Amino acid sequence: MSEPCASTRVTYPRGATDGTSTVVQVFPLQGGTGIITAETPFHPVDHTWPDQPADVGTLTVNGAQVAITDAITGASQIGSDRLCLGRDITARRGDDDWCWYVVHVTDAPYGDCLEWVGAQATLCVDSRRRASLSASHTACHLMAFALNEALSDRWRKVPNGDSLGHPNFDAIAITSSQIRTDGSTDTYRLGKSLRKKGFTVAATDEAPSLADALPNLADSVATRLNEWIGTDAQVRVDAHGPDLTSPREWVCDLPQGTATVMCGGTHVSRLSQLGTVRVTAELDDDGTELTITTTPSTADS
Ligand SMILES: [Zn+2]
Structure with a gap:
């Protein structure tokens, strides 16, 4: 039996541009940090058909605000700790054996965000x-x-x-x-x-x-x-x-x-x-x- 999957819930399909949610993962990226929340209004660029660019905006935790400069698709096979990003994802889009995430990308150093897991984040998309x-x-x-x-x-x-x-x-x-x-x-x-x-x-x-x-x-x-x-x-x-x-x-x-x-x-x-x-x-x-x-x-x- 595999663990239940907690893919990111998305609110942009109904037009949302802001929201609050729990931070579930934070990890270092080259030149910054990737942040995953349980739910998000951010539209990420699709890894197989990148027609619409990612949303940009801000993410705020405990009064500390970081600029979100990109939002990409992340996926990890259930039971595996390895997170694949964007074009490195080998699974078919939506494969049930994988969890699918919106990864918010910020230039902020990992050290500034690493204690955010479990905290509430306020997410705000550049609505214009x-x-x-x-x-x-x-x-x-x-x-x-x-x-x-x-x-x-x-x-x-x-x-x-x-x-x-x-x-x-x-x-x-x-x-x-x-x-x-x-x-x-x-x-x-x-x-x-x-x-x-x-x-x-x-x-x-x-x-x-x-x-x-x-x-x-x-x-x-x-x-x-x-x-x-x-x-x-x-x-x-x-x-x-x-x-x-x-x-x-x-x-x-x-x-x-x-x-x-x-x-x-x-x-x-x-x-x-x-x-x-x-x-x-x-x-x-x-x-x-x-x-x-x-x-x-x-x-x-
Ligand atoms: Zn379309």
Whole structure:
């Protein structure tokens, strides 16, 4: 029988930016200290799909405040004392044989924090930065749904669809997604394997090449996205549990249906919080990489 696992409980999926919790582990890191609490509002960078950057902020114990400059994912196999951090984690995300932690990173020396285990910590996330990241992340999801719709007639075979029923170009072709305080950049691979799956990049009798369609593509994605923002639909994150690795689903009711996608990030609560969104689309020189940038007017520029 393994010991019960005490993975970090996270409150950021419901929008929290502060809280109090017990310090459960403190350990030295190169150039500072790692601090784990039982519960946290800090969103850590995901070790396998690092789309949304970590929250920053402060952590205060017994009146002593340290700056939290990063938050990373930590994991240790149940029964083992070895804590793996970030990319060194070998386990599959959410593996039940492992405990999963949010590790708050501070420059403060280990010696200043080592007596904090068992004490109450006050955790405070930089809420302005979080709001910008949330706006960028929500806009990024909407862009994906609008992009899937705009590209839907370029498929000769019908692959798996998104929750609005369009071929899921985003899920099939995405290679990286970077969410920033001032917007997001998503990169898609238009290689042989995508064409094999039935996606058409070249011109056909019915449609121009993707390169020629690019300005219209960006326009139609932006138009659809701003139409959705105009409905001021509610956005929520449905969590299947309280822990860092509990599956979570982003949900937004749009006029075309309910948009849902699995997501570990943070989001606005209503679409009007995005203001107006600008979208650009670019193809690289050999036409095998499509880059979309999505910029909400409410994000930090
Ligand atoms: Zn997401």
